Amino acid sequence: MNTAPQAAAAGIPRPTMIEFRDVNKYYGDYHALRGISATIRAGEFFSLLGPSGCGKTTLLRTIAGFEDISSGAVLIDGKDMAGVPANLRPTNMVFQSYAIFPHLTVAQNVGFGLRRKGGTAAEKARRVTEALAMVGLAGYGERAAHALSGGQRQRVALARALILKPKVLLLDEPLSALDKKMREQMQVELIRLQRQVGITFILVTHDQEEALVMSDRIAVMFEGQIVQLADPETLYRRPTSRQVADFIGVMNFLPAKILTEAVGRIAIEVQGLGRAEIDETQAPGPITGGEISVGCRPETLTILYEGQTASDRETPGTVEEVVYYGDMTYYDVRLDGVDSPVRISMRNVFGRPVLDIGTRTRVAWSAGALVLFR
Ligand SMILES: Nc1ncnc2c1ncn2[C@@H]1O[C@H](COP(=O)(O)OP(=O)(O)O)[C@@H](O)[C@H]1O
Ligand SMILES: [Mg+2]
The missing domain is CATH 2.40.50.140 (Nucleic acid-binding proteins)
Structure with missing residues (x-):
């Protein structure tokens, strides 16, 4: 059942990439994140799993720097991110909606984040070609983005995020708009891609099967809290509460x-x-x-x-x-x-x-x- 990379279990322990220290987030009176403490390791495929509204996106956005926290700390690669704006964090996010620019070509979409970076045009074009090949879109560069299928848009969004070589890739329900067959195909491709690039992937999903298939470890969230954090097999075989047991399988x-x-x-x-x-x-x-x-x-x-x-x-x-x-x-x-x-x-x-x-x-x-x- 679990085809996710298991290298961490076999080899030396990986260093910590993300650390949440008692993170709380209020929206007005609403306590959206309730004392989240957890660590995510470098190179790990990590999932935040839970029902709609439990705080997954909010937690992901605190890593990206799109969301201030009310108390606690978020560390990336050992550095406290308090006051560090999103554009200076070593993270990149793939949104649920993909946020593709329809009037641009595929190559222009993928290279978008490079436009204000250094390097020659030829160097940038090479990186775009490389990123497209990585996601299985070699030769698609000159196509109009609006003419792509859902699965292809998803790949463009991935290539656009990976081209900036983030330490952490944040994925907010990236496959939820795809039909079942395409979703299963993209799951396998995402696992392959993560192994290939070796960077930390953090996936938000409400789909327990998706989390089991893809993840090294899963944090199960309910009502702003992590209720269990474990590898897929432990979560499935040894859920620590009826709530988790019921949610998974x-x-x-x-x-x-x-x-x-x-x-x-x-x-x-x-x-x-x-x-x-x-x-x-x-x-x-x-x-x-x-x-x-x-x-x-x-x-x-x-x-x-x-x-x-x-x-x-x-x-x-x-x-x-x-x-x-x-x-x-x-x-x-x-x-x-x-x-x-x-x-x-x-x-x-x-x-x-x-x-x-x-x-x-x-x-x-x-x-x-x-x-x-x-
Ligand atoms: N900007 C906001 N203002 C007020 N409440 C919000 C805001 N963003 C999210 N929430 C609330 O916080 C809770 C968690 O939201 P979210 O993190 O998006 O959940 P999930 O991604 O798990 O579905 C929800 O109840 C949601 O309505
Ligand atoms: Mg969400």
Whole structure:
């Protein structure tokens, strides 16, 4: 699933590129950024992910210098950016709307930021050619910008930002105007481009799948706060709150209670599944008994066909809904003794029939795939 560059995990730790120190931002009385503290490493593909209105764009603009902060500090490459205007910061931004000049050619758009910089015309033309090649638009320089497709405009916007060789490229929902096929193609190209140029990319998106596919690390934001910051796999497998679990992918929740807690191990009783023992790393910090809930992803549950046995545990249930996707089938199965059904995703296998609604079945599950929530 995750095709994002993982070099950071393998190699030496990268130095810090961006640091937020307890950043707060008010619009009048409205507290838009609430004590943001985080670091973004050099060369990282970093995403700010969250629902519309949670403060992603505002946070991105504090890096660019388009937005003053009310308190705290934003550092870029170790320098406090207080009082540093946008044009003197080592950042460049690609806007949601692309902001292409329609009356200019592609080359004039891409070279726009160079017009007041030094260098000969020939040198500038060479850089434009280079930037166009980088985004897959070699030979498009003399075209009129207004005649481009959505995907091509997006590439022009990228080339125009990259030609200035920023340390940090800021991307505010750059793919949201594209259709699904083009968006997926541009996702792969953006990853490739980031690897090639090696600069820090910070992407704003409300699309969880996009963030998972593209990022080295993701900061999940709700209501002006970062609620979890982790690599895609950790976010998906070990969300620390129901809110994050719900926002990223599909998560089944089952009521549960804590039975006993020993060192590192927690014994729980889960409605529909029964007793299970889990590791403390499957819980978001200390949990002090009482009513809790247990989460499990649809692909961690498996419907057992006749003659199959569970490698770990199994529990009976009834198929209540079937949604066929061609390569996958989603089943809603009501486990015995549970009020609401769980979603189970099954990869379709040639020769194995899709089950009918009402089928009695057995569901295999594993304690290791459960996540605890307060
Ligand atoms: N210039 C502004 N004046 C007042 N409120 C603003 C301004 N810009 C953004 N906001 C508010 O701040 C919140 C966060 O906005 P924004 O950062 O654009 O969210 P996101 O990019 O996550 O959708 C929203 O509630 C928005 O209405
Ligand atoms: Mg926004």
